[in-house]
Amino acid sequence: MLTREDHKTYAQILREELTPAFGCTEPIALAYCAAKAREVLGQMPTEVIIEASGNIIKNVKSVIVPNTGGMKGIPAAAAAGIVAGDSKACLEVIAKVTPEEQKEIAEYLNNVPFSVKAMEDGDKLDIRVTVKAKENSAVVRVSKHHTDIVYIARNGEVMLNEQDDCECAQKLAESQAAAAEQRADRSRLSIEGIVEYAKTADLSTVSDLLNRQVEYNYNIAQVGVKEDWGANVGSVLLDTYGEDVRTKARAYAAAGSDARMSGCELPVVINSGSGNQGITVSVPVIIYAKEYHKSDEELLRALLVSNLIAIHIKTGIGPLSAFCGAVSAGCAAGCAIAFLLGGGIDEVAHTLVNSIAITSGIICDGAKPSCAAKIASSVDAGILGYEMYRHGQQFYGEDGIVSKGVENTIRNICRIGAEGMNGTDEEIIKIMTHCD
Known part of the structure; x- marks a missing residue:
């Protein structure tokens, strides 16, 4: 059970991370x-x-x-x-x-x-x-x-x-x-704690942050869909697959990234030091909230889930890595959608494990238009991870990098992103800078 100090810490983490x-x-x-x-x-x-x-x-x-x-x-x-x-x-x-x-x-x-x-x-x-x-x-x-x-x-x-x-x-x-002492202790984050916080938090302590995130990030997503930006991944998705909620969630998140990577002069609210991750943890959840006519409070509580889960994962990986940050953000968005649609700790934990198992191999090769497509894939994995659990399916411990227990699987991902992919990062940089 979260203490009053835990609630204060979680709110402070959000205030430190969700900046424009x-x-x-x-x-x-x-x-x-x-x-x-x-x-x-x-x-x-x-x-x-x-x-x-x-x-x-x-x-x-x-x-x-x-x-x-x-x-x-x-x-x-x-x-x-x-x-x-x-x-x-x-x-x-x-x-x-x-x-x-x-x-x-x-x-x-x-x-x-x-x-x-x-x-x-x-x-x-x-x-x-x-x-x-x-x-x-x-x-x-x-x-x-x-x-x-x-x-x-x-x-x-x-x-x-x-x-x-x-x-x-x-x-x-x-x-x-x-x-450093004033900086909130991110080691206090856990999936169980995040879900409890999302259910019980006093929204007045963080609603200004979350409402600004909704306004800024949905705004750039709409601009990305309506106008010509980058590779127009969002428009391609909508034109190809229609406008069902799952496609729109992927498309609008991708469109926001395409606009941002291509110089759109609109601000975004970031997550874990990244605007693309800020867009990814928020826009799909906003789309689902609109589709299912969820209240403002329900949306904000779901955004607590996606924002904090993404921060929880990225804390162990670090701000820059060969591990694509869209993966943790897209998986976190899937968890927030599960929570928004009535899920609790079981749905959120299994959604996260399932989706991480699907997309953990996506590399980061810098900021550019293809980030939008990686975001679309990661959001799709997040939603698939939830749908798998709804249909009684899941990946089990010892399946590859999946371990029994969601926190153990998160630790595996952090180990890969922070340590295991250092060599990959070096090769990516050599390729991009034409250094043999």
Whole structure:
């Protein structure tokens, strides 16, 4: 049984995770880092050097940066942050770029030398931006989380550095330790606890987060269906298979991703640091709620299930991996649909195990239009996992990576995503960067 402290922790996790973002979070993190570097420099840079981890390169290489007039890639993201970014806005750093500033971004890219290098050490999520102008220089580093600045220097003078023994580093370490203590303990999450929380939570503590998620993410999904974005996976699904609820759930989630990957200038509410995962955990559940005329309260409680299950899984995998995040999000959406339609802990647990067993082999090869198709497949697996249980069918322990007990199966998936696929990740990055 959940305690009052558990309820408080679950609500805090949602408040930390369900934040708005404008554009794919990896290029936006790069824009954020570059915007901060320009601010530290105190003038417009005349040279920009970008060092990034393989996973950042992978996730920025092929995605359009919003508010740039259709440009994609690492220099475009950095230029947008330098010319028009507001670091105080965090993951909405380039949300308010004007048409005039878009032109300035293009001109800046044409006139200023940019160099991009792979970072040999550091975290899977790691960015270091060095900017120079005449005799001045500034360096800013973001690591582990999309907006966590761990190093700042100007003209060689270190202002923040978590690894040095200087006084400022000690202060930073102390502040980070305090922040870690304030950060909700995700180890308290469990499938049983999540289902109980969804049934009993005081919605007034999280309804603002969930309602914003419904508004933002369903809005971009509708735009994705109605307009021409990316590979138009959502439209293809609807044209091919019709508009039954299962097809619409897949199609609208895919369409939201296609729009977002192709530079649609609308915000989304993210989950586990990812807008695509935020769309995937929410849009299919919204579609089912509309189809079955569920109340607003029933929808919000179901969204507690999908959001927290996705966070529970991704906590063990990490924000960036060769394991496609759409898988955990799509499976979580299937669990939320099971809950929405009257299911309890048994339906949710079996839905999750069944769906994970189906789609756990999908790889992440960066942010780009094919993410939409992977989302459609993952949502389909989530729904199939639920339908299997409804028909008295399931995958059993010792069937491949499935173990007896949902938490044991989750641990297996986390082990694969966080450790087992490191070699796969390296090969994917080599292929994408043409390194033999």
